[in-house]
Amino acid sequence: MEESITFKDRIKDSVAEFGLPRLIITGFLVLLLIMAPFVGADLPTQISNIINRFSWNGILVLAMVPMVHSGCGLNFGLPLGIISGLLGATMSIELGFTGAMSFVAAILIATPFALVFGMLYGWLLNKIKGGEMMIATYVGFSSVSLMCMMWLVLPYSSPNMVWGLAGKGLRTTISLEGYFDQALAGIAQINIGNISIPTGTLLFFALLAFAIWAFLHTKTGTAMTAVGSNPAFAKAAGVNVDRIRMLSVVMSTWLAAVGILVYEQGFGFIQLYMAPFYMALPAVSAILIGGASVNKASIMNVIVGTILFQGIVTMTPTVMNNMIHMDMSEVIRIIASMGMILFALTRKTEGSR
Amino acid sequence: MKKINLRQASVPIMFIIICAICIPLSGLSPKMLVNEIVTRMGRNAFLILSLLIPIMAGMGLNFGMTLGAMAAEIALILVCDWQIVSVPGMILAAIISVPISVLLGIFCGKILNRAKGREMITSYIMAFFVNGIYQLIVLYLMGSVIPIKHSTIKLPRGYGIRNTVSLLSMRQKLDNMLAVTIGGVKIPVLTFIIIAVMCLVIVWFRRTKLGQDMRAVGQDMEVARDAGINVERTRIISIVISTVLAGLGMIIYLQNMGNIATYTAHSQIGMFCIAALLVGGASVDKASIGNVFLGVVLFHTMFIVAPRAGAYITGDSMIGEYFRVFVSYAVITVALIMYETNKRRAKSAASQRLQEEQDAESPAGGENS
């Protein structure tokens, strides 16, 4: 579609599309980067942090793309996929896998869960077209709180995961040492001075991002975009709208499952119970900051958005602390990310949702 | 129509069953249980009433009621620092909270007008956004810009408010006025009178011109606009009223609790109030005062007995606590799904009728409107 637009129009459009909040956030990050050396923050460490956090979170943000494309809106139901990932991770440890092998096993075990959950979720979202985002939010919440009970009840017994005294019930945080801690990050890691680059994780992200990009250019992928931009037209063109939407939801859910595993291997811990509760919100705001809207998102949006968002998350505490001795980073993060989501929701989009 | 009514009744019936199972297992004496429920009725009913008006205006469940709660908390913190105590303190807090609530309500209403058709998710995100601003004010500006005198509520570092602010000087002062004890059950008569007056006001409001306008807007915005109603303004007013009422409700709520959990008290108020209303048989587009009271009784009975019953069955009290949280979310989820499917069914029925009337142009079914 975009080929027919001239370059000048494109710039004009992109400036209009860019929007004030995005401009403020980008400006803020640039300001932080400029300020950093002056307030005594070590820039290489900061950049290293941003790259690391990008590698942890990238795939979770990528998980937004398929559902946005098929017109299901922003995937506030991300926690559902995260739970599949958590099931994979805990079961892989329970079954006795260790080291890098446990990461592969976790993905393999998480996949069927993600497929089943994703299909149920997709079936539900097909029933309630038009109200996806709100229901997605609450599907996420319900599943997280249901799993809170399950983590206590399910018959896990690995001494590394259950409460020491009771001998049952999973702990709230489980260390991944000896399991898949740094499983990807450790591959071909580059260390130059203060900068360390988790090559493996970045490559893994690139692989998945490329796969999604390629998929979106296949016949099914273009059908997905068509369903998202004009469902009536897609239907008339003989596309099975419900099936395409279902596929996109399953893809999003699976990506979320893999995303949380990648996050955990970088972070070094599995966090259970209420931890996945609000994990959708940072991912949603990241992709929006990157330039996506409620019904439009590209891989580029994911990359730019994750870098900007994680940049702010990592830079603000240090820079702020050094500058005014007030750690306002938490508050700034909330206001910026929620403001971004609000802004996106108030944009007029074709086919109101 | 009958079918829908049955579906509407299904949630309360389910809850009656849950309560019927859990009450004997919890081992609570009837007197204790009744006492708890009466207390919670006084504590929560006003807050839940604040949800009714946006539903009437077709804006769905107002997750932005948290905004009012935050306004009330700011007012109470200030009043607490000024050492205005007891009922006068509450009245003063109410007076201070109203302008804050009105401003937040106008802001929220304007944003929601720009997000028609997805009011709920927007008001939900709105609550988070304003929570950020609330934290900015309470954690950084209070004590540094806004004068806070007493070290009992200020963080030792010199600015920001402590995690909990004691409202000992106000604790249950409203509830204890005119309180009557019948058979060991304390009834906060004055609080109930206030709630009753609020109910009457809502009944009256429905019949006013503005109330009629709101219902018209809730039915169909375009038709209302054609009838000469200022749709945008009406919607903003409904949110403003809701926010203000939520603020007043929060003051009643907090005087009963006796302290403010500064950074968490408001965060889940919206969720629990909405869950209670839905448990009472309300839906996203229809809610009555009866739903409020039935909801409070059923939801809070479940809330009280579930952890104990859970502990009795599994020997682990956490399961019951997670269970009640799960039920709260599940109820909202089910209600939202029911609302959307009903809406979709009605829409496709309408479009089918349209299709029969004019075969030439086929409408886009339920997806594109």
Place this chain on the structure above:
Amino acid sequence: MKNKRQFLFRALAIILILALAAVMFVIGRGHTVYFDNKDAEYDGKEYEAFYKVVVIKDKEKVAKLESDDRGMTDLMGQTLTVTVEITDEKGGESHAHKVSMPVPYSMDGIVINVPALMAGLPAEAYMSEFVPIAAEEEDEDEEVVIDEFEISDDV
């Protein structure tokens, strides 16, 4: 014409509410009043503590003080009205005095020395501000929890 009337009504309502707020400021101001039954000194004269003092506020006994004791009560509003029952010596008859006094708005805690009060001395002799003795020795900074995940126990 209608607009003018509406404006007038609104202005009146706002003034009324502001007036109500002002009234609340006055009648709702809370103080903590401490009663001391201690020796007092004023203008070079000594006033000895009583053997026993009972302070009654709103028909409720709020403090029973032996010599050198301190009692306290909460007060709402700007006027303190109490009945002080004094027993001069062991086994002696008590005699009651009703006293009423305005309290300064700015003081949170007010210390009243009963012997000085009973001797009819001026306000600055028997009334002083209660200063909490450096209770803020908590050097450890309170960690602020903005935990959004927490399940509240009670709603």
